[in-house]
Amino acid sequence: MSLISFKNFSFRYKNLKAPTLKNINLDIEAGQKVLIAGPSGSGKSTLAHCINGLIPFTYKGEITGSLEINGIRPYEKSIYEISKYVGTILQDQDGQFVGLSVGEDVAFSYENDNVPVDIMHKGVNKALKEVEMINFIKEVPHNLSGGQKQKVSIAGILATSANILLFDEPLANLDPYSSKKAMDTIDSIHKNQNKTVIVVEHRIEDVLEHDFDRIIVIDNGEIVADGTPDELLPDNILSYYGLREPLYIEVLKSCNIRLSKEDKISKIENVKKFKDSIVKDYNLNSKVKDESDKKVVLSVENISYKYYKDSEYVIKDISFNINSGEVMAILGNNGAGKSTLLKVISGIARQQEGTIKYMGEPIDRWSVKKRGQVIGYVMQNPNHMITKNIVFDEVAFGLRNNGYDEDFVKKRVEDTLKVCSLYQYRNWPIMSLSYGQRKRVTIASILAMQPKIIILDEPTAGQDYRNYREFMSFLDDIKKTGISIVMITHDMHLALEYAQRAVVMSEGRLIINDTVYNVLSNKEIIERANLKETSISKLAKIYDVEDKSSFLEYFTNKIKDGANC
Amino acid sequence: MSRTGSLYIDRNTIFHRLDGSIKLMLWICWTIFIFMFMDIRVFAIMTIVGFVLLRIAQIPFKSIKPLLIFIIIFTIFNSILLIIVTPEYGSQLTGKYTVLLNLFGVKLTMQTLFYALTLSLKYISLLPITLLFLFTTNPSEFACSLNRLGVSYKVAYSISIALRYIPDVRDEMINIINAQEARGVPFKKGDANTIKLLKNYLTILFPLLISSLQRVDVVSNAMDLRGFGKYKTRTWYNRRPLELNDYIFIVISIALVILGVFVKNNFLNKFYCI
Numbered sequence: 001m002s003l004i005s006f007k008n009f010s011f012r013y014k015n016l017k018a019p020t021l022k023n024i025n026l027d028i029e030a031g032q033k034v035l036i037a038g039p040s041g042s043g044k045s046t047l048a049h050c051i052n053g054l055i056p057f058t059y060k061g062e063i064t065g066s067l068e069i070n071g072i073r074p075y076e077k078s079i080y081e082i083s084k085y086v087g088t089i090l091q092d093q094d095g096q097f098v099g100l101s102v103g104e105d106v107a108f109s110y111e112n113d114n115v116p117v118d119i120m121h122k123g124v125n126k127a128l129k130e131v132e133m134i135n136f137i138k139e140v141p142h143n144l145s146g147g148q149k150q151k152v153s154i155a156g157i158l159a160t161s162a163n164i165l166l167f168d169e170p171l172a173n174l175d176p177y178s179s180k181k182a183m184d185t186i187d188s189i190h191k192n193q194n195k196t197v198i199v200v201e202h203r204i205e206d207v208l209e210h211d212f213d214r215i216i217v218i219d220n221g222e223i224v225a226d227g228t229p230d231e232l233l234p235d236n237i238l239s240y241y242g243l244r245e246p247l248y249i250e251v252l253k254s255c256n257i258r259l260s261k262e263d264k265i266s267k268i269e270n271v272k273k274f275k276d277s278i279v280k281d282y283n284l285n286s287k288v289k290d291e292s293d294k295k296v297v298l299s300v301e302n303i304s305y306k307y308y309k310d311s312e313y314v315i316k317d318i319s320f321n322i323n324s325g326e327v328m329a330i331l332g333n334n335g336a337g338k339s340t341l342l343k344v345i346s347g348i349a350r351q352q353e354g355t356i357k358y359m360g361e362p363i364d365r366w367s368v369k370k371r372g373q374v375i376g377y378v379m380q381n382p383n384h385m386i387t388k389n390i391v392f393d394e395v396a397f398g399l400r401n402n403g404y405d406e407d408f409v410k411k412r413v414e415d416t417l418k419v420c421s422l423y424q425y426r427n428w429p430i431m432s433l434s435y436g437q438r439k440r441v442t443i444a445s446i447l448a449m450q451p452k453i454i455i456l457d458e459p460t461a462g463q464d465y466r467n468y469r470e471f472m473s474f475l476d477d478i479k480k481t482g483i484s485i486v487m488i489t490h491d492m493h494l495a496l497e498y499a500q501r502a503v504v505m506s507e508g509r510l511i512i513n514d515t516v517y518n519v520l521s522n523k524e525i526i527e528r529a530n531l532k533e534t535s536i537s538k539l540a541k542i543y544d545v546e547d548k549s550s551f552l553e554y555f556t557n558k559i560k561d562g563a564n565c
Numbered sequence: 566m567s568r569t570g571s572l573y574i575d576r577n578t579i580f581h582r583l584d585g586s587i588k589l590m591l592w593i594c595w596t597i598f599i600f601m602f603m604d605i606r607v608f609a610i611m612t613i614v615g616f617v618l619l620r621i622a623q624i625p626f627k628s629i630k631p632l633l634i635f636i637i638i639f640t641i642f643n644s645i646l647l648i649i650v651t652p653e654y655g656s657q658l659t660g661k662y663t664v665l666l667n668l669f670g671v672k673l674t675m676q677t678l679f680y681a682l683t684l685s686l687k688y689i690s691l692l693p694i695t696l697l698f699l700f701t702t703n704p705s706e707f708a709c710s711l712n713r714l715g716v717s718y719k720v721a722y723s724i725s726i727a728l729r730y731i732p733d734v735r736d737e738m739i740n741i742i743n744a745q746e747a748r749g750v751p752f753k754k755g756d757a758n759t760i761k762l763l764k765n766y767l768t769i770l771f772p773l774l775i776s777s778l779q780r781v782d783v784v785s786n787a788m789d790l791r792g793f794g795k796y797k798t799r800t801w802y803n804r805r806p807l808e809l810n811d812y813i814f815i816v817i818s819i820a821l822v823i824l825g826v827f828v829k830n831n832f833l834n835k836f837y838c839i
Contacts, residue, residue: 054786080795088790095783098791099802100705100729107802112792114800124802142732156791348743369756372747383775384737385744387768401749445748 001071002027003164003196004051008065011050016061020046022221023065030163033190033197035207038218039242040464047218048168048200050074053082069164083109087157091169093149094141102128102144103137106155127155131185145334147178154185158193165189167199171206172462175333175490176532179203183210202464204238205246205493205535208266217241229266234259242466247493248535250559255281268538275543282545286554294323296360297452297484298345298375303354305344314340315508318354322453327475327485329495329516332505333530338488341505342455347371358452373402376446380458382438385445391417391433392426395445402449412448419478420444436467440474453484460494472498492520492534496556504529517556521548572628572699579810580622580701585710587811587818588698594818595694598825599687604837605679607828608686615693624700636692640685647681648673655680658836679838704728709801718799726784737776741769 006026012019020043028034038044049055050067057079066073074082090096099105103124110120128134131151141149150170157165167186171179187210190197201207208215208229215232217225219241225232232238236253238245245253248268252259257274264270303318315337322328332338343349345356347368355362358374379385388394395416399409417423420440425433430441439459446454459475460468475498479485489495495502495516502516506529512519519525521537540551575581580588599611619629647654655676656662663675702710708725712718742752750765751757757765788794 052790054790058786058789079789080792083790083792090783090787090790092783094733095780096787098726098729098784098787100725104705104802108788108793109791111799111801112795114796114798117800117802117804120800120802141729160791343743346743346747348746367756368743368746369749369751372749375747377744377747379740379744381776383779384741384772386775387745387771398748449748 003030003070004028005068006050006065007067009050009067010064011046011055011061013059013061019062020221021050024223026216026223026226028196028198030196031194032213033211034199034214034216035204035212036198036200036216036218037202037204037238037243039202039466042218042241043221044200044218045168046221048088048166048198051164051198052086052088052166053079083160083162085162086164086166087160087162088166088168089150089153089157089170091172093146093153093173096153097141097149100140101137102133102139102141102152105141105152106159108156109160123159124155127159128152130158130189131155145178146173147175147181150174150178150182151185154189158189163194164196164198167197167201169201170199171201171203175530176206176492177333177530179206180532183207186210202243204243206532208246209268217243230261230264233265234261234263242464244465244468246535247559248539250562251278251536251539251555254555254558254562268535268542271539272542278539279543279545282551282554285558286550294326296321297324297358298322299357299360300345301355301357303341303344303351303356305340305349305351313508315344315505318505318510320503320510320513322484322486324452324484325479325482326501327479327487327499329499329502330486330488330505331490331492331495331502331519331529331531336505336529337508338505339457340508342377342457342488346375346377346455369402372398372451373449374452376449376451376454378443378446378454378456378459380461382435382442385442386430386438389429389431390426391422391428391430391441394430394441395422395448398445398449412450416444416448419447419481420474436463436471439463439471443478447478447483451483453486454478456485456487458489459487460489460491468494492532493556496520496534496552497560504531506530515549517549517553521552573703574624574628574700575703576623576701578622578701580618580697582808582810583701583814584713584805584807584811585702585706586713587807587814588702589710589714591814591818592694592698594821596691598821599690601825601829602833603683603687603835604833605683605686606837607833608683608690611690612686612693615690615697618697619693619700622697622701624696628700629696632696633692636689640688643688644681644685647684648677652677655836655838659838661838676838680836683836703803705803709804712801713804719794722793730780730784733780734773734777738769738773741772745769 004027006024009021009024010019011021024047036044036047046055049059051069053074055061056063056075063075067075069082070085072081097105098108106124106127107120110123115123125134128137131154133148133151133155136144136148144152170182170186174182183206186197186199189195199207212229215225215227215229216223217237224241225237233245233249248271249265252265252271252274255277257277259265299321301319304313304316306313318341330338330341340349344351347366355364357363363371386394388397392413396409396413399412414423414426417426420443422437422440422444425437430438433441460471463471472494475485487495487499499516502514502519503510504512504519504525511529512522512525520531520534521540525531526533536552536555537548540548545551599608602608652671652673655678656674658680659676661676664672665675665678666673707728708721711721711724745765745768746752750768752762752765754762
């Protein structure tokens with residue numbers, strides 16, 4: 001008898017006509033570590049909700065077929081009954097932290113179960129030791145990073161007797177370093193506590209290096225693939241369903257290498273035998289690119305900033321240029337000072353030392369509003385920016401604030417909407433647009449002001465590979481208008497594919513400013529700034545390639561071109 | 566206010582060690598006591614006692630100053646309003662008319678002035694005990710204190726949740742304001758007139774509301790998944806058994822109310838005026 005068993009299971013949300021899950025047959029055995037992958041809207045979260053009981057108890061709908069967990073049918077019991085067997089970690093690290101301090105949050109299930117206080121305190125301490133957070137027991141959530149909050153949530157689940165741990169997109173919103181730590185924590189729990197682990201995630205590269213027994217791919221409400229990573233990776237199943245394969249596998253495939261299950265390519269060490277064909281391809285085709293000089297739009301000179309007179313500098317002595325028409329990536333972990341730097345550039349915060357020049361002219365005394373006309377800032381979460389109901393009004397908002405007359409506004413807004421492929425939606429309510437479309441609306445609303453530089457904070461966070469591709473090709477189009485793009489990102493591969501230059505911040509200082517390929521093949525920098533090496537760089541190491549930077553550049557572009565045709 | 570939005574100041578005094586529910590009870594009894602009287606001598610004594618308690622709790626004057634100024638301004642406005650609306654009220658209560666000012670037949674009497682002063686001190690006498698509760702009670706104890714006094718745990722916990730998410734919502738609000746500022750919306754004095762500024766603050770409510778609603782969704786799912794509301798009762802991580810101190814203060818609180826009733830019925834049963 002399997003631990004979790006779906007039989008001819010279908011589910012339809014109450015307000016939808018068509019079922020979201022169709023005829024699912026799936027058995028998960030005790031002790032397995034399973035990855036459930038699928039593009040946005042595939043139904044993977046719905047499947048997770050069926051396992052943890054949010055369906056049908058919070059999200060109502062119609063169930064046909066059967067689902068048994070530990071021999072019981074969850075939908076015939078209550079959500080409390082299921083929580084004895086299934087512990088869930090949600091993707092919003094902040095929202096799910098319900099306690100006022102770390103200890104309280106871990107104790108939450110105990111409290112609800114009427115566990116006596118002394119037993120509760122022992123259990124909380126034990127669970128926090130398990131995730132190495134015991135020293136933070138009195139800390140308030142505001143002072144914790146996303147990764148730390150997630151560890152606390154995991155401790156909260158460990159404190160219960162649940163033997164199935166369900167992670168719903170655990171890596172969303174985490175920087176690369178915290179992602180790796182999170183997966184390590186999940187690993188050690190799986191190994192030491194003999195729990196069954198189910199991870200729902202579309203960032204496959206970050207997940208797969210952590211030994212999964214099984215990948216289940218969902219598309220359009222159905223299971224379309226189910227097998228070990230070694231079985232699935234050689235085929236093109238993942239990319240066919242809009243999921244990003246690990247990069248080194250894309251490299252292998254781009255060189256037309258035939259892969260099979262026996263190659264065991266889920267471990268990167270096992271691809272060593274393909275060295276000859278890969279290195280040959282690289283030597284034959286790579287060429288040195290010439291860097292043309294460009295005009296400097298904005299120069300940041302020796303900027304330092306601190307919040308209060310007597311506190312320490314949050315960013316110190318930062319200098320770099322932004323050239324016209326280039327895409328620059330700002331990399332670094334949470335807390336490295338990236339957002340503070342942005343605040344200073346956009347004028348929301350004022351630096352104590354240094355100066356910022358636009359086209360050679362100091363703009364330190366410019367107001368936020370005036371700077372906003374040359375430097376546009378797009379926040380990570382589009383919902384934080386949108387204040388109007390209708391797409392047109394939202395895009396026109398900034399122009400109208402600046403007092404342009406209505407004819408001009410109409411023309412400018414319509415032009416911008418066309419560039420952003422949103423013209424057909426101009427009279428739509430924004431609430432009816434998808435997340436990706438809303439993100440585009442916010443960019444359009446900034447572009448309408450025709451800034452010279454646009455700053456994007458985590459432009460692709462929360463989007464699956466298909467949307468990512470679509471969105472980035474949209475940005476490529478925008479780049480052609482001559483605007484400079486500055487992106488803050490945790491996604492090393494995004495930086496590689498779309499940025500020419502990378503600036504890396506660590507502990508408030510700028511530690512390198514170079515081409516993105518040089519930066520991301522520099523091991524010392526990667527370690528110092530807690531960035532993550534992409535698997536292409538790992539490949540270069542495995543194959544003993546001398547010039548790692550150019551290897552990285554060659555294959556990044558090869559994969560990108562392959563994906564675009 | 567600290568970064569977390571709470572007023573709690575960590576010290577180790579008798580009031581910090583006192584259980585939150587007992588402090589709440591003391592606050593309630595204190596308030597009942599004050600509202601029984603209309604006598605400036607009682608209020609003066611209680612105000613002094615209150616500030617002594619604050620001193621014992623080692624609350625620095627610096628942190629109570631803003632609240633103190635706020636309440637004083639509030640009572641001054643309140644007094645002015647009272648004097649304008651009912652300039653003879655104090656005299657009606659006492660039956661004595663000592664006219665201080667006569668404007669077109671509207672008389673301001675000394676008794677009314679004294680009444681306003683008494684009323685002001687009444688409000689001020691509630692201040693120290695309120696501050697004592699706020700500054701010495703860890704926010705983590707609020708919910709379980711209320712629950713101990715008989716408030717249903719679901720209601721009590723909602724306060725805890727509010728305290729938990731206030732700093733987050735505040736950060737979010739600052740973010741939203743920054744984004745709008747960059748798009749040319751003025752939020753600072755001097756950039757536009759007051760009505761325009763107020764209107765601009767209203768526009769940020771929309772995104773704030775949307776994101777708060779999404780948060781509510783996540784929070785309630787997270788709570789459901791971890792068994793909130795499973796049983797009629799729940800235990801509390803931060804609850805300790807009551808100690809001798811706590812019982813002493815229960816007695817003091819009840820004694821205070823009894824004393825109030827006794828004094829009120831036998832001695833000071835009406836508005837006291839010099």
